Amino acid sequence: MMTLTKTPTKIAIKPQNLNSTDCRELLQASFLQAVLEGLEDGILIVNAMGELVHANASAHLICSQLNQENRPANFVSPLIWQLCQSLLDSHGLPSEQLMILSDEIVLNQSHIFRVRVRLVNLPGFQIPYFLVTIENRSESQRNSAIAEVKKYDLTPREAEIWCLYRGNSSYKDIAAKLYITMNTVKKHMKNIHAKRQAFLEK
Template sequence: MIAFTKISSREDIKPKKQKKSNSLNDKNISQVAFLRKVIEELQDGILILTNTGKLIFGNSKAYDFCHQIEDNKDSYPIPQAIWDICKSLIENISFECDRNIISDEIKLNSTTIFRIRVRYFRLNQFHQPYLLVTIENRYESVKNAVITEIKKYQLTSREAEIWHLYRINYSYKQIAEQLYITINTVKKHMKNIHAKKQDFFTQIYLTENA
Protein backbone atom coordinates (compact mmCIF):
# COMPACT_ATOMS: atom_id res chain seq x y z
CA MET A 1 0.00 0.00 0.00
CA ILE A 2 1.33 3.42 -0.90
CA ALA A 3 1.53 5.76 2.07
CA PHE A 4 -0.34 9.04 1.72
CA THR A 5 0.65 11.92 3.94
CA LYS A 6 -1.71 14.81 4.49
CA ILE A 7 -0.39 18.06 3.10
CA SER A 8 0.11 21.02 5.36
CA SER A 9 -2.72 23.44 6.05
CA ARG A 10 -2.97 26.91 4.55
CA GLU A 11 -1.13 28.40 7.50
CA ASP A 12 1.82 26.12 6.80
CA ILE A 13 2.32 27.32 3.25
CA LYS A 14 3.30 30.82 4.28
CA PRO A 15 7.00 31.48 3.70
CA LYS A 16 8.98 31.20 6.91
CA LYS A 17 10.99 34.24 7.86
CA GLN A 18 14.72 33.75 8.00
CA LYS A 19 17.13 36.01 9.78
CA LYS A 20 19.66 35.93 6.97
CA SER A 21 18.38 35.76 3.40
CA ASN A 22 19.07 37.78 0.32
CA SER A 23 16.36 39.37 -1.83
CA LEU A 24 16.57 36.58 -4.44
CA ASN A 25 15.85 33.89 -1.85
CA ASP A 26 12.99 35.94 -0.44
CA LYS A 27 11.51 36.27 -3.93
CA ASN A 28 11.80 32.54 -4.60
CA ILE A 29 10.18 31.69 -1.27
CA SER A 30 7.32 34.08 -2.00
CA GLN A 31 6.77 32.57 -5.45
CA VAL A 32 6.71 29.02 -4.07
CA ALA A 33 4.29 30.04 -1.33
CA PHE A 34 2.06 31.78 -3.87
CA LEU A 35 1.99 28.74 -6.18
CA ARG A 36 1.22 26.38 -3.32
CA LYS A 37 -1.65 28.59 -2.19
CA VAL A 38 -3.05 28.68 -5.74
CA ILE A 39 -2.90 24.87 -5.93
CA GLU A 40 -4.59 24.60 -2.53
CA GLU A 41 -7.49 26.73 -3.82
CA LEU A 42 -8.08 24.57 -6.90
CA GLN A 43 -11.32 22.64 -7.14
CA ASP A 44 -9.48 19.54 -8.39
CA GLY A 45 -7.19 17.33 -6.37
CA ILE A 46 -3.53 17.45 -7.44
CA LEU A 47 -0.93 14.74 -6.80
CA ILE A 48 2.68 14.55 -7.92
CA LEU A 49 4.20 11.07 -7.69
CA THR A 50 7.37 9.34 -8.79
CA ASN A 51 7.02 6.42 -11.19
CA THR A 52 7.57 4.12 -8.20
CA GLY A 53 4.59 5.57 -6.36
CA LYS A 54 6.36 7.87 -3.91
CA LEU A 55 4.27 10.92 -3.03
CA ILE A 56 6.06 14.21 -3.74
CA PHE A 57 3.16 16.62 -3.34
CA GLY A 58 -0.60 16.67 -2.89
CA ASN A 59 -3.10 19.40 -2.13
CA SER A 60 -5.91 19.21 0.42
CA LYS A 61 -8.54 18.36 -2.21
CA ALA A 62 -6.49 15.34 -3.28
CA TYR A 63 -6.30 14.21 0.34
CA ASP A 64 -10.07 14.56 0.77
CA PHE A 65 -10.87 12.77 -2.50
CA CYS A 66 -8.48 9.91 -1.75
CA HIS A 67 -10.07 9.53 1.66
CA GLN A 68 -13.50 9.23 0.00
CA ILE A 69 -12.31 6.72 -2.59
CA GLU A 70 -10.56 4.46 -0.10
CA ASP A 71 -11.47 5.15 3.51
CA ASN A 72 -8.64 3.99 5.75
CA LYS A 73 -8.27 5.96 8.95
CA ASP A 74 -4.93 4.41 9.88
CA SER A 75 -2.74 5.16 6.87
CA TYR A 76 -4.75 7.20 4.34
CA PRO A 77 -3.24 5.39 1.37
CA ILE A 78 -3.33 6.51 -2.22
CA PRO A 79 -6.24 4.41 -3.49
CA GLN A 80 -5.24 1.35 -5.47
CA ALA A 81 -7.71 2.39 -8.18
CA ILE A 82 -5.73 5.61 -8.76
CA TRP A 83 -2.38 3.83 -8.73
CA ASP A 84 -3.69 1.30 -11.29
CA ILE A 85 -4.41 4.21 -13.66
CA CYS A 86 -0.89 5.54 -13.03
CA LYS A 87 0.57 2.12 -13.86
CA SER A 88 -1.33 2.11 -17.16
CA LEU A 89 0.57 5.25 -18.14
CA ILE A 90 3.92 3.89 -16.93
CA GLU A 91 3.51 0.54 -18.69
CA ASN A 92 2.15 1.83 -22.00
CA ILE A 93 3.54 5.30 -22.64
CA SER A 94 7.15 6.48 -22.77
CA PHE A 95 8.28 9.33 -20.53
CA GLU A 96 9.33 11.17 -23.69
CA CYS A 97 5.65 11.39 -24.69
CA ASP A 98 4.89 13.81 -21.89
CA ARG A 99 1.78 15.23 -23.59
CA ASN A 100 -0.08 11.93 -23.52
CA ILE A 101 -2.78 11.60 -20.88
CA ILE A 102 -4.39 8.50 -19.39
CA SER A 103 -7.94 9.18 -18.21
CA ASP A 104 -10.43 7.01 -16.36
CA GLU A 105 -13.32 7.31 -13.91
CA ILE A 106 -13.90 5.91 -10.44
CA LYS A 107 -17.60 5.65 -9.61
CA LEU A 108 -18.58 5.35 -5.95
CA ASN A 109 -22.31 5.92 -6.47
CA SER A 110 -24.70 7.77 -8.80
CA THR A 111 -23.62 11.21 -7.56
CA THR A 112 -19.97 10.58 -6.65
CA ILE A 113 -17.83 10.02 -9.71
CA PHE A 114 -14.17 10.96 -9.87
CA ARG A 115 -12.39 11.54 -13.16
CA ILE A 116 -8.70 10.69 -12.90
CA ARG A 117 -6.17 12.07 -15.37
CA VAL A 118 -2.50 11.06 -15.31
CA ARG A 119 0.35 12.44 -17.39
CA TYR A 120 4.10 12.74 -17.09
CA PHE A 121 5.35 15.87 -15.38
CA ARG A 122 8.70 17.18 -16.58
CA LEU A 123 10.96 19.23 -14.32
CA ASN A 124 14.07 20.57 -16.03
CA GLN A 125 16.25 20.30 -12.94
CA PHE A 126 15.42 16.60 -12.42
CA HIS A 127 16.08 13.67 -14.74
CA GLN A 128 13.65 11.18 -13.24
CA PRO A 129 10.02 11.20 -14.43
CA TYR A 130 7.18 12.40 -12.25
CA LEU A 131 3.47 11.72 -12.60
CA LEU A 132 0.94 14.54 -12.43
CA VAL A 133 -2.41 13.21 -11.24
CA THR A 134 -5.55 15.35 -11.28
CA ILE A 135 -8.69 14.17 -9.49
CA GLU A 136 -11.94 15.81 -10.54
CA ASN A 137 -15.22 15.40 -8.69
CA ARG A 138 -17.54 15.15 -11.71
CA TYR A 139 -20.67 15.99 -9.72
CA GLU A 140 -19.18 19.19 -8.28
CA SER A 141 -17.82 20.24 -11.67
CA VAL A 142 -21.17 19.74 -13.37
CA LYS A 143 -22.98 21.51 -10.53
CA ASN A 144 -20.78 24.59 -10.93
CA ALA A 145 -21.23 24.51 -14.71
CA VAL A 146 -25.01 24.27 -14.30
CA ILE A 147 -25.09 27.37 -12.08
CA THR A 148 -23.41 29.32 -14.89
CA GLU A 149 -25.67 27.83 -17.56
CA ILE A 150 -28.83 28.68 -15.61
CA LYS A 151 -27.81 32.34 -15.63
CA LYS A 152 -26.68 32.34 -19.26
CA TYR A 153 -29.84 30.72 -20.60
CA GLN A 154 -32.11 32.62 -18.17
CA LEU A 155 -33.92 29.51 -17.00
CA THR A 156 -36.91 29.53 -14.68
CA SER A 157 -36.64 27.84 -11.28
CA ARG A 158 -38.40 24.71 -12.57
CA GLU A 159 -36.27 24.63 -15.71
CA ALA A 160 -33.18 24.99 -13.52
CA GLU A 161 -34.19 21.96 -11.44
CA ILE A 162 -34.78 19.86 -14.54
CA TRP A 163 -31.59 21.04 -16.26
CA HIS A 164 -29.48 20.20 -13.23
CA LEU A 165 -30.83 16.65 -13.04
CA TYR A 166 -30.44 16.24 -16.79
CA ARG A 167 -26.81 17.37 -16.64
CA ILE A 168 -25.97 14.77 -14.00
CA ASN A 169 -27.29 12.08 -16.34
CA TYR A 170 -30.79 11.56 -14.99
CA SER A 171 -33.17 10.11 -17.57
CA TYR A 172 -36.47 11.84 -18.33
CA LYS A 173 -38.21 9.14 -16.30
CA GLN A 174 -35.89 9.68 -13.32
CA ILE A 175 -36.36 13.45 -13.51
CA ALA A 176 -40.14 13.03 -13.54
CA GLU A 177 -40.00 10.73 -10.51
CA GLN A 178 -37.63 13.03 -8.63
CA LEU A 179 -39.77 16.14 -9.18
CA TYR A 180 -43.18 14.40 -9.07
CA ILE A 181 -44.15 15.51 -12.56
CA THR A 182 -45.03 13.65 -15.75
CA ILE A 183 -42.52 12.67 -18.42
CA ASN A 184 -44.40 14.86 -20.91
CA THR A 185 -43.91 17.84 -18.59
CA VAL A 186 -40.19 17.08 -18.46
CA LYS A 187 -40.05 16.92 -22.26
CA LYS A 188 -41.90 20.24 -22.55
CA HIS A 189 -39.45 21.96 -20.18
CA MET A 190 -36.45 20.41 -21.94
CA LYS A 191 -37.74 21.70 -25.27
CA ASN A 192 -37.94 25.21 -23.80
CA ILE A 193 -34.46 24.89 -22.29
CA HIS A 194 -32.90 23.84 -25.58
CA ALA A 195 -34.68 26.72 -27.33
CA LYS A 196 -33.24 29.21 -24.81
CA LYS A 197 -29.82 27.62 -25.19
CA GLN A 198 -30.01 27.95 -28.96
CA ASP A 199 -31.11 31.59 -28.66
CA PHE A 200 -28.12 32.30 -26.41
CA PHE A 201 -25.59 30.96 -28.92
CA THR A 202 -27.42 32.59 -31.83
CA GLN A 203 -27.08 35.97 -30.13
CA ILE A 204 -23.36 35.37 -29.59
CA TYR A 205 -22.92 34.46 -33.26
CA LEU A 206 -24.83 37.52 -34.46
CA THR A 207 -22.84 39.80 -32.14
CA GLU A 208 -19.49 38.40 -33.28
CA ASN A 209 -20.43 38.66 -36.95
CA ALA A 210 -22.20 42.03 -36.87
Protein backbone atom coordinates in the same frame (compact mmCIF):
# COMPACT_ATOMS: atom_id res chain seq x y z
CA MET B 1 9.40 6.07 3.26
CA MET B 2 7.63 9.21 2.11
CA THR B 3 4.44 10.25 3.80
CA LEU B 4 1.61 12.44 2.71
CA THR B 5 1.81 15.89 4.16
CA LYS B 6 -0.46 18.85 3.90
CA THR B 7 1.58 22.00 3.60
CA PRO B 8 0.14 25.18 5.09
CA THR B 9 -0.82 27.73 2.45
CA LYS B 10 0.82 30.60 4.33
CA ILE B 11 4.54 30.70 4.98
CA ALA B 12 5.83 33.04 7.66
CA ILE B 13 8.57 35.18 6.19
CA LYS B 14 11.07 37.12 8.27
CA PRO B 15 12.59 39.66 5.85
CA GLN B 16 15.46 40.55 8.21
CA ASN B 17 16.88 37.00 7.89
CA LEU B 18 16.53 36.66 4.11
CA ASN B 19 18.14 38.27 1.11
CA SER B 20 15.87 39.50 -1.70
CA THR B 21 16.34 36.34 -3.82
CA ASP B 22 15.41 34.04 -0.91
CA CYS B 23 12.42 36.22 -0.08
CA ARG B 24 11.23 36.18 -3.69
CA GLU B 25 11.60 32.37 -3.88
CA LEU B 26 9.63 31.93 -0.65
CA LEU B 27 6.90 34.23 -1.91
CA GLN B 28 6.73 32.28 -5.18
CA ALA B 29 6.53 28.98 -3.28
CA SER B 30 3.81 30.38 -1.03
CA PHE B 31 1.90 31.70 -4.05
CA LEU B 32 2.12 28.36 -5.90
CA GLN B 33 1.03 26.48 -2.77
CA ALA B 34 -1.99 28.77 -2.38
CA VAL B 35 -2.90 28.25 -6.06
CA LEU B 36 -2.66 24.45 -5.72
CA GLU B 37 -4.81 24.46 -2.58
CA GLY B 38 -7.39 26.69 -4.25
CA LEU B 39 -7.90 24.45 -7.28
CA GLU B 40 -11.17 22.55 -7.57
CA ASP B 41 -9.35 19.64 -9.21
CA GLY B 42 -7.41 17.23 -7.05
CA ILE B 43 -3.64 17.35 -7.60
CA LEU B 44 -1.46 14.43 -6.50
CA ILE B 45 2.26 13.81 -6.75
CA VAL B 46 2.91 10.05 -6.58
CA ASN B 47 6.25 8.26 -6.62
CA ALA B 48 7.06 5.12 -8.62
CA MET B 49 6.16 2.90 -5.63
CA GLY B 50 2.60 4.24 -5.44
CA GLU B 51 3.23 6.43 -2.40
CA LEU B 52 1.65 9.86 -2.14
CA VAL B 53 4.22 12.62 -1.90
CA HIS B 54 1.77 15.53 -1.96
CA ALA B 55 -1.96 16.08 -2.29
CA ASN B 56 -3.91 19.34 -2.31
CA ALA B 57 -7.12 19.78 -0.29
CA SER B 58 -9.39 18.66 -3.15
CA ALA B 59 -7.28 15.53 -3.68
CA HIS B 60 -7.57 14.64 0.02
CA LEU B 61 -11.36 14.82 -0.25
CA ILE B 62 -11.56 12.84 -3.49
CA CYS B 63 -9.08 10.18 -2.33
CA SER B 64 -11.10 9.62 0.84
CA GLN B 65 -14.07 8.77 -1.41
CA LEU B 66 -11.97 6.47 -3.62
CA ASN B 67 -10.18 4.66 -0.77
CA GLN B 68 -13.11 2.58 0.46
CA GLU B 69 -10.96 -0.39 1.48
CA ASN B 70 -8.52 -0.25 4.36
CA ARG B 71 -5.40 1.00 2.60
CA PRO B 72 -2.64 3.04 4.23
CA ALA B 73 -3.37 6.75 3.90
CA ASN B 74 0.00 7.44 2.26
CA PHE B 75 -0.68 5.14 -0.73
CA VAL B 76 -2.74 6.08 -3.76
CA SER B 77 -6.02 4.30 -4.57
CA PRO B 78 -5.61 1.10 -6.66
CA LEU B 79 -7.92 2.67 -9.27
CA ILE B 80 -5.45 5.53 -9.78
CA TRP B 81 -2.36 3.35 -9.36
CA GLN B 82 -3.44 1.11 -12.28
CA LEU B 83 -3.33 4.16 -14.55
CA CYS B 84 0.08 5.17 -13.15
CA GLN B 85 1.35 1.62 -13.69
CA SER B 86 0.16 1.64 -17.33
CA LEU B 87 2.06 4.87 -17.89
CA LEU B 88 5.15 3.47 -16.18
CA ASP B 89 4.97 0.35 -18.39
CA SER B 90 4.99 2.58 -21.49
CA HIS B 91 7.98 4.58 -20.19
CA GLY B 92 10.68 4.64 -22.85
CA LEU B 93 8.39 5.06 -25.84
CA PRO B 94 9.44 7.88 -28.23
CA SER B 95 6.48 10.07 -27.22
CA GLU B 96 6.91 9.55 -23.46
CA GLN B 97 7.38 13.25 -22.64
CA LEU B 98 4.02 14.15 -24.13
CA MET B 99 2.13 11.09 -22.94
CA ILE B 100 -0.83 11.63 -20.64
CA LEU B 101 -3.17 8.78 -19.77
CA SER B 102 -6.76 9.54 -18.87
CA ASP B 103 -9.64 7.47 -17.53
CA GLU B 104 -12.94 7.86 -15.72
CA ILE B 105 -13.69 6.35 -12.33
CA VAL B 106 -17.41 5.94 -11.71
CA LEU B 107 -18.39 5.22 -8.11
CA ASN B 108 -22.06 6.04 -8.74
CA GLN B 109 -24.15 8.51 -10.74
CA SER B 110 -23.16 11.46 -8.56
CA HIS B 111 -19.50 10.51 -8.10
CA ILE B 112 -17.73 10.42 -11.46
CA PHE B 113 -14.05 11.36 -11.60
CA ARG B 114 -11.79 11.98 -14.60
CA VAL B 115 -8.20 11.04 -13.77
CA ARG B 116 -5.23 12.22 -15.85
CA VAL B 117 -1.72 10.93 -15.19
CA ARG B 118 1.54 12.31 -16.53
CA LEU B 119 5.06 11.09 -15.82
CA VAL B 120 7.42 13.86 -14.72
CA ASN B 121 11.16 13.71 -14.17
CA LEU B 122 12.08 16.25 -11.53
CA PRO B 123 15.61 17.71 -11.45
CA GLY B 124 17.69 16.22 -8.66
CA PHE B 125 15.51 13.11 -8.26
CA GLN B 126 16.59 9.68 -9.50
CA ILE B 127 13.12 8.17 -9.83
CA PRO B 128 10.22 9.46 -11.92
CA TYR B 129 7.10 10.87 -10.32
CA PHE B 130 3.50 10.99 -11.48
CA LEU B 131 1.47 14.17 -11.67
CA VAL B 132 -2.15 13.09 -11.19
CA THR B 133 -5.07 15.46 -11.72
CA ILE B 134 -8.54 14.37 -10.65
CA GLU B 135 -11.59 16.24 -11.89
CA ASN B 136 -14.89 15.68 -10.12
CA ARG B 137 -17.01 15.44 -13.28
CA SER B 138 -20.28 15.60 -11.35
CA GLU B 139 -19.21 18.83 -9.65
CA SER B 140 -17.97 20.29 -12.95
CA GLN B 141 -21.28 19.45 -14.65
CA ARG B 142 -23.21 20.97 -11.74
CA ASN B 143 -21.15 24.18 -11.95
CA SER B 144 -21.69 24.32 -15.73
CA ALA B 145 -25.43 23.82 -15.24
CA ILE B 146 -25.57 26.66 -12.69
CA ALA B 147 -23.78 28.98 -15.14
CA GLU B 148 -26.16 27.91 -17.93
CA VAL B 149 -29.20 28.65 -15.75
CA LYS B 150 -28.14 32.28 -15.64
CA LYS B 151 -27.00 32.37 -19.26
CA TYR B 152 -30.28 30.99 -20.62
CA ASP B 153 -32.44 32.92 -18.11
CA LEU B 154 -34.21 29.80 -16.83
CA THR B 155 -37.06 29.87 -14.33
CA PRO B 156 -36.47 28.32 -10.87
CA ARG B 157 -38.29 25.11 -11.90
CA GLU B 158 -36.41 24.94 -15.21
CA ALA B 159 -33.19 25.45 -13.26
CA GLU B 160 -33.96 22.47 -11.00
CA ILE B 161 -34.75 20.28 -13.98
CA TRP B 162 -31.72 21.44 -15.98
CA CYS B 163 -29.29 20.84 -13.10
CA LEU B 164 -30.64 17.30 -12.62
CA TYR B 165 -30.55 16.66 -16.36
CA ARG B 166 -26.95 17.89 -16.64
CA GLY B 167 -26.12 15.63 -13.71
CA ASN B 168 -27.06 12.63 -15.90
CA SER B 169 -30.54 12.09 -14.42
CA SER B 170 -33.10 10.59 -16.78
CA TYR B 171 -36.49 12.23 -17.34
CA LYS B 172 -38.01 9.50 -15.18
CA ASP B 173 -35.52 10.19 -12.35
CA ILE B 174 -36.13 13.94 -12.58
CA ALA B 175 -39.90 13.42 -12.38
CA ALA B 176 -39.50 11.20 -9.31
CA LYS B 177 -37.08 13.57 -7.53
CA LEU B 178 -39.26 16.65 -8.13
CA TYR B 179 -42.63 14.88 -7.65
CA ILE B 180 -43.87 15.91 -11.09
CA THR B 181 -45.05 13.97 -14.12
CA MET B 182 -42.84 12.94 -17.04
CA ASN B 183 -44.95 15.16 -19.30
CA THR B 184 -44.13 18.16 -17.09
CA VAL B 185 -40.42 17.33 -17.32
CA LYS B 186 -40.70 17.06 -21.12
CA LYS B 187 -42.55 20.38 -21.33
CA HIS B 188 -39.90 22.16 -19.25
CA MET B 189 -37.07 20.55 -21.23
CA LYS B 190 -38.69 21.73 -24.46
CA ASN B 191 -38.76 25.30 -23.06
CA ILE B 192 -35.14 25.00 -21.91
CA HIS B 193 -33.96 23.82 -25.34
CA ALA B 194 -35.89 26.69 -26.97
CA LYS B 195 -34.14 29.19 -24.67
CA ARG B 196 -30.75 27.61 -25.39
CA GLN B 197 -31.40 27.81 -29.13
CA ALA B 198 -32.48 31.45 -28.85
CA PHE B 199 -29.29 32.24 -26.92
CA LEU B 200 -27.12 30.53 -29.55
CA GLU B 201 -28.81 32.46 -32.36
CA LYS B 202 -28.16 35.87 -30.79
